[in-house]
Structure formats: structure tokens, C-alpha cells
Amino acid sequence: MNVTGYAGAELARLLADHPLVDLVSVTGRSAAGQKLGQVFPHLAPLDLAIEAELGQVDFIFSALPHHESAERLLPFIEKGVPAVDLSADFRLKDAALYDEWYAFRHPAPQLLADAVYGLPELNRAEIQSARLVANPGCYPTASILALAPALKAGIVTGGIIVDAKSGISGAGRALKLASHFCEADEDVCAYAIAAHRHQPEIFQALKAIDGAMPALTFTPHLTPMTRGILATCYARLNGELTAEEAVRLYAGFYAGEPFVRVVPEPPHTKHASGSNACLVNAAVDRRAGMLIVTAAIDNLVKGAAGQAIQNMNLMLGYPETTGLPRLARFP
Numbered sequence: 001m002n003v004t005g006y007a008g009a010e011l012a013r014l015l016a017d018h019p020l021v022d023l024v025s026v027t028g029r030s031a032a033g034q035k036l037g038q039v040f041p042h043l044a045p046l047d048l049a050i051e052a053e054l055g056q057v058d059f060i061f062s063a064l065p066h067h068e069s070a071e072r073l074l075p076f077i078e079k080g081v082p083a084v085d086l087s088a089d090f091r092l093k094d095a096a097l098y099d100e101w102y103a104f105r106h107p108a109p110q111l112l113a114d115a116v117y118g119l120p121e122l123n124r125a126e127i128q129s130a131r132l133v134a135n136p137g138c139y140p141t142a143s144i145l146a147l148a149p150a151l152k153a154g155i156v157t158g159g160i161i162v163d164a165k166s167g168i169s170g171a172g173r174a175l176k177l178a179s180h181f182c183e184a185d186e187d188v189c190a191y192a193i194a195a196h197r198h199q200p201e202i203f204q205a206l207k208a209i210d211g212a213m214p215a216l217t218f219t220p221h222l223t224p225m226t227r228g229i230l231a232t233c234y235a236r237l238n239g240e241l242t243a244e245e246a247v248r249l250y251a252g253f254y255a256g257e258p259f260v261r262v263v264p265e266p267p268h269t270k271h272a273s274g275s276n277a278c279l280v281n282a283a284v285d286r287r288a289g290m291l292i293v294t295a296a297i298d299n300l301v302k303g304a305a306g307q308a309i310q311n312m313n314l315m316l317g318y319p320e321t322t323g324l325p326r327l328a329r330f331p
């Protein structure tokens with residue numbers, strides 16, 4: 001796996017404490033030849049050298065940018081090495097969506113049908129027998145977990161709006177004007193309105209639950225925090241539903257899930273920070289006839305590296321929670 005970005009570095013940090021994994025080969029163009037601890041002092045105890053090319057591995061994670069990830073993973077996939085891809089390159093089933101939303105021609109469209117969308121709470125059995133798992137995006141993880149119970153129960157008609165906020169680490173470590181301190185501090189803005197590439201990803205997952213689902217509106221926002229996603233999801237109810245019934249429905253749906261907690265108050269991103277948890281609160285606006293569900297995750301953990309490890313655990317037959325923090329670091 002590559003470690004010189006935020007998602008890769010977080011994966012290395014979590015894998016360091018995984019009792020059943022040996023991290024043997026890590027890469028990064030910008031730091032090849034350096035020790036991992038020179039780039040990320042917090043990872044110095046791992047005592048690994050960053051290589052230009054990946055060595056011999058039994059399992060591979062890719063935390064490369066879209067397009068680059070599929071290209072680099074293909075030789076390993078062809079050799080039969082099981083893989084979790086943290087990029088979007090194997091998330092969408094329809095290859096034409098990559099032309100439309102990612103502006104590249106998919107290099108291996110024949111693999112899209114067999115790649116499994118790695119959201120364990122919805123696709124656990126498929127992940128257990130998969131060789132290639134597409135780790136979900138950070139916004140989609142929170143949004144789909146927030147909406148799946150309502151769609152499965154058939155209590156909403158559509159008119160779905162996802163209003164989501166992300167911390168700045170969601171934009172990656174590469175320098176960008178929007179992530180400069182002076183631009184991002186004390187500022188909140190929406191971006192990519194009606195044009196964000198996570199819209200088709202969320203839609204694909206929800207449509208698999210409810211084939212009649214009409215398109216949804218997804219609006220991301222950049223907020224001045226390091227980690228965290230908060231997705232506030234609105235859906236029109238198709239009948240009467242009390243707040244108590246909504247809570248019961250959600251609690252029942254996620255009963256026994258090790259990483260999804262249905263909480264009585266709207267969650268804070270801080271309550272998930274550093275953990276693989278997704279905290280979900282379901283509420284009802286009776287006057288407006290709307291279900292309002294809020295979900296909080298750490299974008300780098302349940303939204304990326306932690307979920308990737310959860311998927312690996314399932315693929316390799318390890319206990320699903322191995323090596324994964326369930327509780328946030330707070331404050």
C-alpha cells in the first residue's frame with residue numbers, strides 16, 4: 001500500500017496495532033528511499049522504508065488517487081492477490097459513469113461486476129467471499145448508513161436530500177488552495193452542488209435497496225475541522241411515523257452491528273473521531289412529514305482506513321472487529 005497520503009498513513013497507523021497483520025511493504029513516490037518515520041514521525045516505531053514499488057505481498061491496500069489506483073492494482077489483481085481499493089475505481093457498476101463523473105475511461109470495466117462494494121453493514125456476505133473490495137467513499141459511508149434502514153423499511157418516498165459536512169483531511173494531503181489555513185479557518189462553504197462524484201455512488205447503493213428510488217440531491221460542505229463527516233439526511237415520509245417508531249426501526253436494523261451505534265441525540269463528529277464507529281440519530285419532523293437522520297463518522301477511519309481493515313478482516317476470515325478502535329478519542 002502507499003502511505004504518503006492521509007488515508008494511507010492512517011491505514012499504517014491502524015495496521016501497526018492489528019495482531020494478525022504484518023505490514024511488509026509500503027510505497028510513496030514523493031518519499032521513496034526514506035524511512036516512514038522521516039515523513040510521519042508518529043509512524044517511526046513501524047521502522048519501515050518507503051519503496052518506489054510494492055514488494056511481495058499476500059494482501060494489498062491501495063490508497064492512491066482515482067484512476068491511478070486501478071492502473072496500479074491491475075497487475076496484482078491479475079496475479080490473484082486479494083485487494084481493498086480505497087479509491088473510487090471499483091465502486092461504480094456502470095463503466096460509463098467513470099467517463100461522466102471522473103473524466104477517465106475505466107481501464108478494466110470487466111472487473112466492475114465482480115468487485116464488491118465494501119460496506120459491511122449491507123454487504124457482509126459478499127465481502128467475505130470477495131477478492132476485490134471497493135472501499136466506499138467517506139460521504140457515501142455516512143449517507144448510506146443513515147438512509148438504508150428507512151429505504152429498506154419502505155417508509156420514505158424519495159425527495160431525499162443529503163446535506164453533508166467534511167473536515168479538511170477529506171481533501172487529502174496534497175497542497176490545494178481550499179485547504180490553506182487562511183482560506184479554510186473560520187469558514188464554511190458548499191461545493192460541487194449537483195455535481196459531486198459521490199452522488200452516483202450514494203444513488204447506486206440506495207437504488208440497490210429500493211429500485212423505485214428517484215435521484216437524490218447531495219450537497220457537500222467544507223468545514224474547518226481536521227477529521228469528521230456529518231451527514232444530515234432528509235427524506236419525505238410516506239405515512240405517519242412517530243419519533244419513537246423511527247428510533248425503534250433504526251435500533252432494530254443495526255442491532256448487533258459492532259460499529260454502528262444508534263444514539264438518542266444528534267451525534268457530534270467528535271464522538272466518532274479516531275474510531276471506526278458510525279453514530280446515527282433518527283428523528284421525525286411531523287409538521288413537515290420528514291424523516292431527518294444525522295450520521296457522524298471519522299472520514300479517515302470508518303470513511304477510509306478503518307473500513308478498509310474491517311473489509312480485510314471479513315475477506316480473510318478474521319473476527320471483524322480485530323485491530324479496530326470502537327471508541328472515539330474525546331475531546
Ligand SMILES: NC(=O)C1=CN([C@@H]2O[C@H](COP(=O)(O)OP(=O)(O)OC[C@H]3O[C@@H](n4cnc5c(N)ncnc54)[C@H](OP(=O)(O)O)[C@@H]3O)[C@@H](O)[C@H]2O)C=CC1
Nearest residue numbers: 004005006007028029030063064065087170172173174304
Ligand atoms: N482523505 C479521505 O478522507 C479519504 C480518501 N479516500 C481515497 O483514498 C485515496 C487517497 O486519498 P488521500 O490519502 O486523502 O489523498 P492524499 O492526497 O493525501 O494522498 C494521495 C496518495 O497518492 C499518491 N499519489 C498521488 N498521485 C500519484 C500518482 N500519479 N502516482 C502514484 N501515486 C500517487 C501520493 O503519493 P506521493 O505524494 O508520495 O506521490 C499519496 O500517497 C483517494 O483515492 C481518496 O479518494 C477515500 C475515503 C476518504
Ligand SMILES: CC(=O)N[C@@H](CCC(=O)OP(=O)(O)O)C(=O)O
Nearest residue numbers: 086087088137138166167170171
Ligand atoms: C473535503 C473533500 O474535499 N472531500 C473530498 C472527498 C473525499 C474523498 O477522498 O473522496 P473518495 O471518498 O471518493 O475517495 C471531495 O469532496 O472531493
